[in-house]
Amino acid sequence: NVYLRVYNNQPDYEISDQEGFCIALLKFIAELVQKWNSLSLDENMMHQCGTAIETSVTENGDISGSTNEGKEEDSLEKHNRGVTDGDSEVIMNLRSGLTSLQNLLTSNPGLAAVFASKERLTPLFECLALPVPPESNIPQICLSVLSLLTKHAPCLEAMVAERTSLILLFQILHCNRSCRDGALTVLYSLASTPELAWAAAKHGGVVYILELMLPLEEEIPMQQRAAAASLLGKLVGQPMHGPRVAITLARFLPDGLVSAIRDGPGEAVVSCLEQTTETPELVWTPAMAASLSAQLSTMATDLYQEQMKGRVVDWDVPEQASGQHVMKDEPQVGGIYVRLFLKDPKFPLRNPKRFLEGLLDQYVSSVAATHYEANAVDPELPLLLSAALVSLLRVHPALADHVGYLGYVPKLVSAMAYEGRRDTMASGQTTSRLQAEPSNQENSADSTVQTPQERVRLSCLRVLHQLASSTTCAEAMAATSAGTPQVVPLLMKAIGWQGGSILALETLKRVVGAGNRARDALVAQGLKVGLVEVLLGILDWRAGGRQGLCNQMKWNESEASIGRVLAVEVLHAFATEGAHCAKVREILNSSDVWSAYKDQKHDLFLPSNAQSSAAGVAGLIESSSSRLTYALTAPPPQPALVRLPSTAPALPSAPANPSGRHSYQHS
Structure with missing residues (x-):
């Protein structure tokens, strides 16, 4: 026998039979909970009976209203006074029992093994649901006891075995302000279990936590909001059902905030929720936060009322929360807003590989969709995605190898070949239209408006041009199978495309580099x-002179110079030691044109950093020519862009000494 009041005043006193005392305490608490439930049931029955009598008397009209009210007040006063006396005794004893249990587990944590079964834990969770006065602190003490028990693995497993107990802990966040700290502590201890992650995603726990993080009107301490964010982060990281929690969160919050919750800490998440942010990963405003807060408040109230009916509700999250409607029409790939990324390609992305994979998948799909649904697909989408791909690969060159491993290179080559064939048909249609409208031919001759097919195929070429810097991708371009187009004939054809000649030549130079096995x-x-x-024909100054070459290739002065330089470098690369070098050298040695060009230094005609730039020559000159856009809708700014002079010196049209070596000095 132990006097609880004395023991609570001397919690360090050593009990002789601590395990027996612990079991007796648990039995004592269970009896008090049962007694409280009986008192509450009697009170409800008496209240219902009194209501029925009042209704009957009023209908019969035998007693006056004032007399009836007086008798009712006397009866209620007596009833309330009696119940209050009984309640006070039960509450006092229950609080003493829980306090003794808390002291006992604090002094001897090993006694937690007594509670390693669902039946032993039931009285404690029933205490949480008792409608006791707030000043009794019974739920707080009970949560402290549960927090001590979570340190014992068998107890933790027993707690999560009962789903209604987990839902009760989530409900406390919504309905009991004074117990939130204790409930958050217990939930955080259980957050590594798949059972709690499932309850959070499937039974509305996420709503209760988000309501705490984004309060509508109530002033919630920063510490509680940060603890709620940390709890969500741990639930998202749960291996089995964490992805389901993340999917549920993504219905409410932008991907950038979901990533912030996953990464933590909670204080940083709360800070993000209170700020106005516009980055490629996150667009968030106070208006979006207020809209989502209102929705969460309504949703949590409705869910709580349904759960209070005594059944486990399989809660289903809406498809999209109202807080994200501001950016619903903005192209988003892998959690990144594409247009915002193009404004700042060097923004430090959390997961650039995920963004790359999403861009590749959507780009290939959007190009394929234009083949069959030209009117239903935005023709600018492939161009936007290709611009983002090129910008991403320039900032993260190592990601190009990943593209090769994923097997996208043959798909891109096939897409480019298909668009090239489509352009032939489109060009025929354009020619017929111009013949039907002769008055517009002169204006059309000067214009360089590209057809949608031309722009899409150039976007494919731009992506391949960037990927060619990767040895893995260059080797993938060489691997062909039956029925698939070969890349070199395709690039040779692209030399004649409007706006694609420089890209095609430099891509050829890259793919036949010495590192490509x-x-x-x-x-x-x-x-x-x-x-x-x-290529020798491009270099031949006798084939009509520089002006004829420019007309044929649609090059301006600087492009013609750079094009010839790249042609020479491609021929040098072809003649490098290899299985077919003898045949290439034989063709070159028999050419007078090659004799004139092979020993010249052509660096003067290239931008100074053309060899080291990730964008290559084509990328460095793209802004120097307003006529050609290279199929990029929003080319990223180049920090070290070197513009070509407006009148770049050209290679000599006919060398005075074909076998000699011209010496050009850099200024």
């Missing part, structure tokens, strides 16, 4: 289609 296959493709002869 499959370069022999690419050289063989070039020999088969006569690429060497085509």
Whole structure:
């Protein structure tokens, strides 16, 4: 026998049979809970009976209203006084029992093993649901006891075994302000279990936590909001059902905030919720926060009322919360707003690889969609996605290897080849239209308006041009199978495309680089289609002079100079030691044009950082020509852009000493 009041005043006193005392305490608490429930049931029955008598007397009209009211007040006073006396005794004993249990577990944590079953924990969770006066502090003491028990693994497993107990802990966040700290502590201890993660996602726990993080009117301490955010972060990280929690969160919050919750800490998440943010990963405003707070408040109230009916509600989250409607029409890939990314490509992304994979998937899909649903698909979407792809690969060059591993290179080559074939048909239609409207031919001749097919195929070329810097992707371009287009003939054809010649030439230079183990296959493709002869034809000053070349290739002065430089470098790359170098050298040595160009230094005609820039020559000159956009809707700014002079010196039209070496000095 232990006097609880004395023991609570001397909690350090050593009990002789602590385990027996613990079991007796648990039995004592269970009896008090049962007694309280009986008192509450009697009170409800008496209240219902009194209401029925009042209704009957009023209908019969035998007693006056004033007399009836007086008798009712006397009866209620007696009833309330009697129940209050009984309640006070039960509450006092229950509080003493829970306090003794708390002291006992604090002094001897090993006694938690007594509660390693669902039946032993039931009285404690029933205490949480008792409608006791707030000043009794019974729920707070009970939560402290549960917090002590969570340190014992078998007790933790027993707690999560009963789903209604977990839902009760979530409900406390909504309905009991004074117990939130204790409930958050217990929930955080249980957050690593799949059962709690499932309850959060499937039974509305996420709503109760978010309501705490985004209060509508109530002033919630920063510490509680941060603890709620930390709890969500731990639930999202739960291996089994954490992804389901993340999906549920994504219905309410932008991906950037979900990532912030996952990364933590809670204080940083709360700070993000209170700020106005516009980055590629997150767009968040006070108006969005207020809208979401109102929705969460209503949703939590409705859910709580349904759960109070005594059944487990399988809660289903709405498709999209109202807080995200501001950016619903903005293209978003992998949690990144594409247009905002193009404004700041160097923004430090949390997961650039995920963004890359999303861009590749959507880009290939959008290009394919234009083949069959030209009127239903935004023609600017492939261009926007390709611009983002190129910008991402420039800032993160190592990601290009990942593209090769994912197998997207053959898909991009096929898409470019298909768009090239479509453009042939589109060009025929354009020619027919111009013939039907001769009055517009002169104006059209001067214009360089590209067809949608031309812009899409150039976007494919731009992506391949950027990927060609990766040895892995360059080798993937050489791997062909039956029915798939070969990349070198396609690039040779692209040399004649409006706005694509420089891109195609530099892509050829990159793919046949010395580091490519499959370069022999690419050289063989070039020999088969006569690429060497085509490049020599571009260099031949006797084929009509510089002006004729510019008209044929649609080059301006600086582009013509750079194009010839790249053609020379491609031929040098083809002649590098390899399986087919003898045949290439034979063709070159028999050419007078090559004799004139092979020993010249052509660096003067390239931007000073063309060799080291991730964008290459094509990227460095893209802003120097307002006529050609290279299919980019929003080209990113180049921090170290070197513009070509408006009148760049050209290569000599006919060398005075074909076998000699011209010496150009950099100024």
